[in-house]
Amino acid sequence: MFEDLSSKLEKAFQSLKGEAKISDVNIAETVREIRRALLDADVNYEVAKEFTNKVKDRAMGEDVLTAVNPGQQFTKIVYDEMVTIFGQEREDIEVAHTPPTVILIAGLQGSGKTTFSAKLAKYLKEENNRNPILAAADVYRPAAINQLKTLAESISTPVYSIEQKDAVRVAKEAVSMAKSLALDTVIIDTAGRMHVDEKMMNEVAEIKEAVQPNETLFVVDSMTGQDAVNTAKEFNERINYDGVVLTKLDGDTRGGAALSIKTVVEKPIKFVSTGEKLDALSPFYPDRMAQRILGMGDVVSLVEKAQKEFDQEEAEKLQKKIKSDKFDLEDFRQQLQQIKGMGNISDLVGMIPGAGKALQDKEIDEDAFKPIEAIINSMTPEERRNPEILNGTRRRRIAQGSGTKVRDINDLMKQFNQMKKMMKQFSGMGKMGKMMKGMKNLPFG
Structure with a gap:
């Protein structure tokens, strides 16, 4: 995960090795290398520019302790700014005061929405003792409904689906069923397209209007880099979702989407997925992700x-x-x-x-x-x-x-x-x- 970026950031810090203190010269050189590393990682240009400017300002300001190893001091500054860019604190899912909690899942086809829906159900069952039902609102692809049913069966979770191609009806009836069965969570898997289109946006917006979800999550394939960020921005402008889910993070060696999305979209990353298995889902912690990128691990x-x-x-x-x-x-x-x-x-x-x-x-x-x-x-x-x-x-x-x-x-x-x-x-x-x-x-x- 983010191996390329981690390696390039480490090289950027090399110029500070052997230095007695941080100076204007080595700050400029290191910041230049950091910006290059971020741009190579497909980080949004404005985000990379703002990030490195903040690092430079802090490094040249009174926060710097000349008695501390300059390499460690500079790494600490980068770490702090990286946590800020990720969103500071972990943000959890909004829970309804009166059950059921309704969670709407949106995203492009191939982003991993259906698998994430099942992963989220498993996570909520095990971590929060919740009793979810999955709604198969991707009514255009029989394979998506069958996939959701297969995944749900493996985690002993019910699925609501109908024969008709009416996604709004599926969502509304799934919420009604949850109430009748005393299930406290509804996870609605919606249809995706190969690209953003008006029909897709309208349908998600209609579902959101019909069921008034407590949480709307946008699922994005992190490996698509800036394309992922642009798509996330378009979706947010239309449906105003609450948080982002980054999938396929285990295959992303660059990290551009993860580092850009919070700043560009102004919505928190709430979950990250690192594999196909249903337990390969983790809540997103900004500080832990920053530690991993800077080679500090995540103990x-x-x-x-x-x-x-x-x-x-x-x-x-x-x-x-x-x-x-x-x-x-x-x-x-x-x-x-x-x-x-x-x-x-x-x-x-x-x-x-x-x-x-x-x-x-x-x-x-x-x-x-x-x-x-x-x-x-x-x-x-x-x-x-x-x-x-x-x-x-x-x-x-x-x-x-x-x-x-x-x-x-x-x-x-x-x-x-x-x-x-x-x-x-x-x-x-x-x-x-x-x-x-x-x-x-x-x-x-």
Whole structure:
């Protein structure tokens, strides 16, 4: 995510390395490189200009502390202005005082509206204990209705649809059904077009007028850069939506749409989507996104994801097993399953401070765990609990059963034993305490 922009911003800060303090000369050079990086990332020209002017003014003003490392000081200034450009605080969905809360979803065809509608339903069920119903108001494409029904079935959520091509009727009747079934949320998936047209705008406006939604969200494909921003502006002028959803953020290495849209449209980004899976949806936090772009990772989001997957009681049992050197392949397999449950591996790596830069030119294989799981699954319960009994005969049988080679099993066992040693070394609270103290030395710790 935003790898190109992150890399270019880091290069822009290089001119401050080795400098004793921030000066007019190195400010000018760094600001020039930052503006170039933003424009290369397809950030709106006026937004890039305003952003760099503010950075320059702050860097030359009395806010600068000459006693602080100039590189860190300048990064802090850029970070603060980036948070401002993203909107300062997270903005949540408006909830109706009297149920149901009605959420209208709009956007161009191919932006990911239908998938987002299902993702939002899943998110609201799990995070807010809500009971949603999905309304299939994209009445022109049978595939869209079928897709919504398939996705909804996987998350045990009802869908309202009709045979007639009457989107307004679908929306109104879905709201009525929600009231009759005591469902507290209605998510209306509307039709999209390949481009903005009058018919599309009129229909969304009519639906909005008919159901008076509490929240109207515009879904935009972040990979389309400035086109996304222009489309968002046109939609907002017509239907005055409440917030933006950026999809396909995992494939966007530039970041132009994300950095431009709040300023140009003057509406907050409320959610970001980073993959096809229904759990690949996150509320948008301006400060966390700024940290990721500046290579600082997003430890808070990573911890939140981990907390959802890892049971505290199980974690304590696991720690005891690690300390007593009883961590086995059964435990390892369980950990792999939980890590996979946290979401897209590339996205997780990007949350680790410095990892994005370290793995910038490396392909991260989302299926990397599959051969490992196949090998472990081909073992007997006894072999998983006591891997030391894996002799040559057993390894050949496991290789044949998992579709791998004996050397793959040898490599796995070598890595597993190394990992056990490392885990045992860092399981002591003393060393963990030292690690936590070290984090205070980070620029924003």
